[in-house]
Amino acid sequence: MIKLEMKDILKEFPGVRALNDVTFSANRGEVLALLGENGAGKSTLMKILSGVYPYGTYEGDILVDGQVCRFANTREAERAGIAIIHQELNLIHGLSIAENVFLGREPKTKWGTIDWKRMHGETQALLDRLHLPFHPTHLVSTLSVGQQQMIEIAKAISIQAQILVLDEPTSALTESEVQRLFDVIRELRREGVTMIYISHKMDEIEAICDGITVLRDGSSVGSARIGDVTRNELIAMMVGRDISQMFPKAESVPGDVILSVQNYSVKKSPDTYLLQDINLDVRAGEVVGLAGLMGAGRTELVMSLFGALGLKAEGTVRISGTRVNIQTPRDAIQAGLALVTEDRKESGLVLSMNVRENTSLVSLQTLSSRLGKLDHKREHGLAARYIEELRTKTPSAETNVNNLSGGNQQKVVLAKWLATQPKVLILDEPTRGIDVGAKVEIYQLINQLTQAGHAVIMISSELPEVLGMSDRIVVMAEGRVAGELARADATQESIMKLATKGA
Ligand SMILES: Nc1ncnc2c1ncn2[C@@H]1O[C@H](COP(=O)(O)OP(=O)(O)OP(=O)(O)O)[C@@H](O)[C@H]1O
Ligand SMILES: [Mg+2]
Known part of the structure; x- marks a missing residue:
């Protein structure tokens, strides 16, 4: 039986068609990999599914068990059993684990106040289930990124998600955390939860997924069962050429x-x-x-x-x-020296600046005259050169990096440091x-x-x-x-x- 279908989805941002007629489906209890190059539209498609981009901002239909779903926001999607764990984590650092898990849907006492006892009790049960050695009152800021990822999963379990989207969930996990995550995924699969798994790591996809769907430049290019395609065939589907x-x-x-x-x-x-x-x-x-x-x-x-x-x-x-x-x-x-770090948000990029400004950020001295005046022509040239060499997918050098896909942001970080000619x-x-x-x-x-x-x-x-x-x-x-x-x-x-x- 079909559990989830997305039909003829089209989504535009100013100057970009992110999704151009995408269709795909996933069955109950299936782990489906969503593959594609940086900027192919994976995160955008999943944000539509989970109500981040509400009905009316895209074209096409979402069907769950044959019923058309039109979500106005993420809360409505959650109520329909759809949860997403974003590529960039979303927990609030100043709040406790329990407060994060129940954010916006705190259990109430009969007097209308927050029922802390129940909230902590239920959170504790979730933590136990995931074998996490924390107390519900621990602040999220004291957890590693991998541990925060597990709290996001706890949250998804607590809303009893029937469809769970994991957008590059392992990018900051240790090897043992990945194994723990896979155990949880297998357990959820046995319970009939449908999962959509986005990753650029082929080993993981082969280890945990049942099927794959590939997007390229905002269109679906094909689907397959995991055992039916070789890794090279998969890569060729994604990038549209053979990589020898x-x-x-x-x-x-x-x-x-x-x-x-x-x-x-x-x-x-x-x-x-x-x-x-x-x-x-x-x-x-x-x-x-x-x-x-x-x-x-x-x-x-x-x-x-x-x-x-x-x-x-x-x-x-x-x-x-x-x-x-x-x-x-x-x-x-x-x-x-130049250091490209693993955390592009913390130490790599200024999200409020555009691609050109981020690229020249550390090279301003060499791009300026002796009197300190920035040579704009050279700055533009520098940005253009790295966009081409790294194949950064961006509408222009003047686009805010905030609007780029995760992988394309990482390319801008690289460009910035390569530009210093270290x-x-x-x-x-x-x-x-x-x-x-x-x-x-x-x-x-x-x-x-x-x-x-x-x-x-x-x-x-x-x-x-x-x-x-x-x-x-x-x-x-x-x-x-x-x-x-x-x-x-x-x-x-x-x-x-x-x-x-x-x-
Ligand atoms: N908020 C936004 N405003 C403008 N353009 C956007 C926005 N979000 C995404 N885009 C554009 O839509 C396209 C698809 O982006 P998306 O984030 O879905 O890619 P992705 O497949 O998840 O890539 P990655 O593997 O790098 O995470 C890209 O061209 C991106 O620049
Ligand atoms: Mg993405």
Whole structure:
């Protein structure tokens, strides 16, 4: 029996047709993957389903069990059993877990006041069910992003959603949190909940989904059962062309040491080390992959090198042979470092600015005359160049980044740092949320940089990416360097062996 159908959906934003006649359906108790490139229209389609874009702002029909649904807002969609967990989390940090779960539908006592006892009791039951060791009164701000994701799921369960949309739910989860999430998805599937799962991670889709539907440029291009298509066929459906080589690593000839880190330590308290005795050299033309488990200290290391950790470091750092003392990100940029972080909202983008302004944000000095006047022509040229090279999908360079799809926002972050022409480019999860086709473009840009003599450090939780693009892999564990592997010797197993050393 058909549970959910969306028919002939059309949606326009000023200057963009985001959805152009999309049709798709999902059965009861099915996990359906919604696939497509950045900007294909996945999030927009799901926002229509869940009432974020109300009836009247789009054309076409939503049918649940044959009944036409016209939602004026998300509350109405929730009442019809449809919940969405957004790509960008939506919880209110200053409120408790229970307050977030019951926001806007708090249980009331017979006197009309909030029934805290019931609210906390029901929240506790949800937390127990998800094996989450928190108290309903804990503030959401004390939880990690992964834990917040689980609270969103608790909320969806509590409204007894029959249709649950998960928009890139694992982008900030640890490996064990992903497994926990998958357990919950399987349990909900057994209970007959229909789930729509958006992700750019093919491994996950193969692991958890029953079927797929692909969108391209706002149109549906096809559907299939998961076992009936190969991964290459899927990718070709998404990007409209064959991708012959996922990791187009160029031969590189390492040159002089550009970044040299010696005896580098950072303490988090007088007697505990966050980073201990790190030695690391990165040469011109080289990509050094930093591998390790979550919490091994990779992000802390690059943040500290970039002057963004706020903790005192011991040891020496040299750039092109000169000793540097980096205390702030400004010092780091001046010294020739660039850091693309995993969290584009926190440290990457100014959402109220347009694509051009964000792209030139860190390069204003080099784009200005000696008297400090910005060269507008060069600024426009810079923005246009990166939109083309990264294939950023945006109506124009003057579009607010707020209006771009998640993956396209990430491309603007990359453009901003590439534009500084750094001596050392540090990438922390650079392709998170980026579609498979655009990943290849980014790898090619990395090649161009190394061939021009720049050095690259890359952190990625996706081992195939580290293996595919690094010349050397430095493995960290518990704040130390656990070992180093040459490209030729590195395998998933040899990396994992070092990463779990001593654990
Ligand atoms: N609020 C908005 N205003 C203007 N344009 C928008 C808005 N939201 C989305 N768009 C545009 O609609 C198109 C589809 O965006 P959408 O966010 O649905 O893509 P997506 O498939 O979810 O991509 P991603 O994988 O990057 O998250 C894009 O061209 C995007 O720029
Ligand atoms: Mg999206």
